[in-house]
Amino acid sequence: MIYTVTFNPSLDYVVQAEQLVPGEINRTTSEAVYPGGKGVNVSVILSNLGLESTAFGFTAGFTGKALQEMLLEFGAKTDFIPLADGQTRINVKINAGQETEINGQGPKITETAIQELFEKLKSLKAGDVLVLAGSIPSTLPENIYEWILMCLKDKDVKVVVDATKDLLLNVLKYHPFLIKPNNHELGEMFQTTLTTEEEIIAHAKKLQERGARNVLVSMAKDGAILVTEDGEIYKKQPHNGTVVNSVGAGDSMVAGFLAGYLNTGSYERALELGTAAGSATAFQSWLASREDIVKLLDRPYSEYQI
Ligand SMILES: Nc1ncnc2c1ncn2[C@@H]1O[C@H](COP(=O)(O)OP(=O)(O)OP(=O)(O)O)[C@@H](O)[C@H]1O
Numbered sequence: 079m080i081y082t083v084t085f086n087p088s089l090d091y092v093v094q095a096e097q098l099v100p101g102e103i104n105r106t107t108s109e110a111v112y113p114g115g116k117g118v119n120v121s122v123i124l125s126n127l128g129l130e131s132t133a134f135g136f137t138a139g140f141t142g143k144a145l146q147e148m149l150l151e152f153g154a155k156t157d158f159i160p161l162a163d164g165q166t167r168i169n170v171k172i173n174a175g176q177e178t179e180i181n182g183q184g185p186k187i188t189e190t191a192i193q194e195l196f197e198k199l200k201s202l203k204a205g206d207v208l209v210l211a212g213s214i215p216s217t218l219p220e221n222i223y224e225w226i227l228m229c230l231k232d233k234d235v236k237v238v239v240d241a242t243k244d245l246l247l248n249v250l251k252y253h254p255f256l257i258k259p260n261n262h263e264l265g266e267m268f269q270t271t272l273t274t275e276e277e278i279i280a281h282a283k284k285l286q287e288r289g290a291r292n293v294l295v296s297m298a299k300d301g302a303i304l305v306t307e308d309g310e311i312y313k314k315q316p317h318n319g320t321v322v323n324s325v326g327a328g329d330s331m332v333a334g335f336l337a338g339y340l341n342t343g344s345y346e347r348a349l350e351l352g353t354a355a356g357s358a359t360a361f362q363s364w365l366a367s368r369e370d371i372v373k374l375l376d377r378p379y380s381e382y383q384i
């Protein structure tokens with residue numbers, strides 16, 4: 079079974095506008111509300127690719143109810159923990175020539191609610207996959223991802239972590255199956271800017287030295303590089319298309335990669351499906367459908383389902 083955890087899910091209010099002028103009334107040319115949050119997005123794309131998952135997380139207020147209802151409609155299974163106070167955040171995504179995002183803080187997660195999550199995680203078994211993705215509310219301890227990995231360390235669960243800075247660095251000693259920094263985040267972890275492929279590969283290997291098994295570095299319009307635990311390096315050029323809204327491209331890549339790997343056992347196929355899913359999402363106003371992804375694949379979709 080695949081599980082995703084999103085500590086701070088959201089409703090994403092995605093708008094298109096001709097321009098965005100600070101201090102003025104700006105009018106949209108289109109707007110829509112979608113379920114959001116990185117783990118939630120991974121669950122939606124997995125579902126689009128025919129893989130069932132359960133989305134864990136915390137929800138609150140009427141926005142939390144709406145999030146749950148929308149996910150049900152999209153066919154993603156949820157097991158959210160309701161919080162008594164606050165509201166699930168509404169994150170604003172503005173596409174007006176360039177992309178601007180305003181992400182909320184989210185509700186306060188109580189200690190009891192955290193304990194409830196750990197109870198749920200206790201039921202994970204060998205062979206399960208757990209995706210931890212996204213930021214954590216400032217009211218939670220910085221080492222919460224680390225605690226989760228520590229609890230699961232003897233269980234042979236494949237853990238995927240899509241987080242930044244210390245949240246990511248601190249879990250490496252527990253040997254996560256996959257981490258997916260983008261090239262900027264990878265540089266930031268070493269207080270540097272990475273410009274060449276050689277530099278990116280060298281720094282991905284440094285994360286492996288600290289314990290990561292597979293390191294997938296996404297590079298937006300420049301594609302992705304995968305450094306595997308077998309010592310292989312795969313590079314994938316991006317797909318060509320018109321970017322409409324790249325929010326969720328990274329999450330789609332994680333989901334596509336997982337679907338490809340779990341179906342075929344091949345890192346190369348996983349990278350191909352992951353890159354196609356990432357690009358397909360960037361070319362839509364929201365997360366890509368299976369058809370959108372299949373259109374971008376180099377090979378027939380059946381080759382990613384063996
Ligand atoms: N402009 C683009 N053109 C083509 N493909 C893209 C573009 N942006 C993203 N992608 C695809 O999506 C993948 C993930 O994108 P990116 O590196 O932006 O991840 P990210 O920074 O985690 O994104 P986000 O946080 O917005 O979800 C890329 O490796 C690429 O395959």
Ligand SMILES: O=P(O)(O)OC[C@@]1(O)O[C@H](CO)[C@@H](O)[C@@H]1O
Pocket residue numbers: 086088090113114115116119169179181211212213214325326327328329
């Ligand atoms: O505030 P975080 O947790 O870092 O990111 C949240 C978020 O921007 O990430 C997703 C895209 O990756 C969106 O659906 C969501 O709004």
